[in-house]
Amino acid sequence: MSGYVEGVIILVCINVIAVLGVSILTGFTRLFSFGNAGFMAIGAYASAILTTKYGAPFPVALVVGPIIAAIAALGLGKLTLKLKGDYFLITTLGFGESIRLLFLFAEPITGGARGLSGIPPKTTLFIAIGITVLAFLGAWNFLRSKYGRNLMAIREQEIAAEAVGIDTAKFKEYSFMISAAYAGMAGALLAHYYMFISPIMFNLPKSAELTITVVIGGLGSLSGSVLATILLTVLPEVFRSAAEYRMLLYGLAVVVIIVLKPSGLMGYREFSLRPIFKLYERIFKKNDPTQTKGDGK
Amino acid sequence: MLLQQLINGISVGGIYALLATGYALIYSLLGFSNWAHGEVAMLGAYIGILSVTSLQMPFLFAVILAVVGAGLISVFNEKIAYKRIRDNNSPTMFLMIAAMGLSTTFQNMAIVVFGPKFKMFPQILPVGAVKIGSLSVGLLDLVSLGIVIVVIIGLQYLITKTKFGLAVKAASSNMGTASLLGINVDKYIMLVFFLAGSLAGISGVLYGMKYTVYPQLGNVALKAFIASVFGGLGSVQGAIVGAMGIGLLETLVSAYIHSGLRDLITFILLIAILLFRPTGLMGKDIQDKA
Numbered sequence: 001m002s003g004y005v006e007g008v009i010i011l012v013c014i015n016v017i018a019v020l021g022v023s024i025l026t027g028f029t030r031l032f033s034f035g036n037a038g039f040m041a042i043g044a045y046a047s048a049i050l051t052t053k054y055g056a057p058f059p060v061a062l063v064v065g066p067i068i069a070a071i072a073a074l075g076l077g078k079l080t081l082k083l084k085g086d087y088f089l090i091t092t093l094g095f096g097e098s099i100r101l102l103f104l105f106a107e108p109i110t111g112g113a114r115g116l117s118g119i120p121p122k123t124t125l126f127i128a129i130g131i132t133v134l135a136f137l138g139a140w141n142f143l144r145s146k147y148g149r150n151l152m153a154i155r156e157q158e159i160a161a162e163a164v165g166i167d168t169a170k171f172k173e174y175s176f177m178i179s180a181a182y183a184g185m186a187g188a189l190l191a192h193y194y195m196f197i198s199p200i201m202f203n204l205p206k207s208a209e210l211t212i213t214v215v216i217g218g219l220g221s222l223s224g225s226v227l228a229t230i231l232l233t234v235l236p237e238v239f240r241s242a243a244e245y246r247m248l249l250y251g252l253a254v255v256v257i258i259v260l261k262p263s264g265l266m267g268y269r270e271f272s273l274r275p276i277f278k279l280y281e282r283i284f285k286k287n288d289p290t291q292t293k294g295d296g297k
Numbered sequence: 298m299l300l301q302q303l304i305n306g307i308s309v310g311g312i313y314a315l316l317a318t319g320y321a322l323i324y325s326l327l328g329f330s331n332w333a334h335g336e337v338a339m340l341g342a343y344i345g346i347l348s349v350t351s352l353q354m355p356f357l358f359a360v361i362l363a364v365v366g367a368g369l370i371s372v373f374n375e376k377i378a379y380k381r382i383r384d385n386n387s388p389t390m391f392l393m394i395a396a397m398g399l400s401t402t403f404q405n406m407a408i409v410v411f412g413p414k415f416k417m418f419p420q421i422l423p424v425g426a427v428k429i430g431s432l433s434v435g436l437l438d439l440v441s442l443g444i445v446i447v448v449i450i451g452l453q454y455l456i457t458k459t460k461f462g463l464a465v466k467a468a469s470s471n472m473g474t475a476s477l478l479g480i481n482v483d484k485y486i487m488l489v490f491f492l493a494g495s496l497a498g499i500s501g502v503l504y505g506m507k508y509t510v511y512p513q514l515g516n517v518a519l520k521a522f523i524a525s526v527f528g529g530l531g532s533v534q535g536a537i538v539g540a541m542g543i544g545l546l547e548t549l550v551s552a553y554i555h556s557g558l559r560d561l562i563t564f565i566l567l568i569a570i571l572l573f574r575p576t577g578l579m580g581k582d583i584q585d586k587a
Contacts, residue, residue, distance in 0.1 A: 094564040101561040248405035254398030
């Protein structure tokens, strides 16, 4: 496999992990966040500082990065999750920008605007795909557990969820922390793939891009989010010459989707092969008389 | 020195105030934060600068064109996105997502159409400073402050003394009842979007004259937005006070602490306000905030 294709796949994997986090938060708990790039930054800087300055092994950095991001989410969530709708979104936006500006200002530790370089290139194709698969399966099973169903109950009707005895504050907190941990993991992988990070990589447009991807994929579909991420990462690579139109089209896509088909590509449905099999079966049965006649029931 | 900084702060705050009142007007009516507002200001600034430089129009005419153009863009946003979302009975949150999409679209459209370069307004006012005792105030700052004061007084009159203001107040307190009482709510929403957009256009032109015009100019609206949160979302007077406060805070922080901390402190202030006094200085409705 050429290095270029490998690079694109690794990038898709990193984006998928970050988007899965936003999907759990936005698609399944209906909490909108504009600060997930901030959690990515925390994961990236924490892991990169560990491996470059303290010589920690890569797996340790991969564990510590997301944990620190989740702890930051715990702290922020404790303060802000009681706010609703717009107000929660605004605080996450403020948080994301604060983190970026803080890393920009703390030059002795983070390298400031010049960024942090010399990070060992540890993110290989194998590791990226492996962690992405684990992250997807983790999210999938989590959402089908009691915890995940509680989140969906909160999404549909928060007051009703509370009435049936779900501790909504606690479960929103879980959702927020998991989303931050996913972002942190994506950040850690990103840092060890690019070998260089700077605060500008984790700005507000990056947070917006993550949310845009989830909206396009469908608010409430994990596989939709993955599909949208692949689409939105690979298409710009294919149409390199139109690179400057990329964000323009994202913006337009969001407006069109939210106005005309707010459920996104997949809606609440998950991608499955069953409809394809069914279609195949129908065509197959029509064309093959022995199948329909000789069934013998 | 301090007095000088205060004057600078007020002049920046005035530009924020024009944007913040737009946020407040739309929030009070529809209950969502119109993220695309900054991009309306940016497009207004571009209309102004292109009319002056490429089309060789007289300056005053270009400004009028910019203000009206920005107002129409704002109405366009309402027509193609927000109104449809309201008619779909989608959650209010979707309005904000659509606004975010519009903001991304306009910003990147400006990069594609106008190029990423910074554009300078031609010198309209002589670069000079007015000496008042030991203070020197830039002529441009003085003129823009004058414009801001006139506009704000006009806005205040419009809201408190006219039928338009009364109708908007009625619609923002209860849209259903207002329309039952014979107020054409959709018309007033459109007018409010036009008003907010034109205010954004003025602030875009003033900002462009003070600094430069560039595709990311709309990001300045984030400050104005913080100002309107600070003053209390939905309160026009609060937005003006909040904007002045943010302008002063920013100049004082960059003058006496560190310019690198300027935005950080503003954002921390935003979070602190939302945590301790989500209604802001003058906000009323606390229903969906706590």
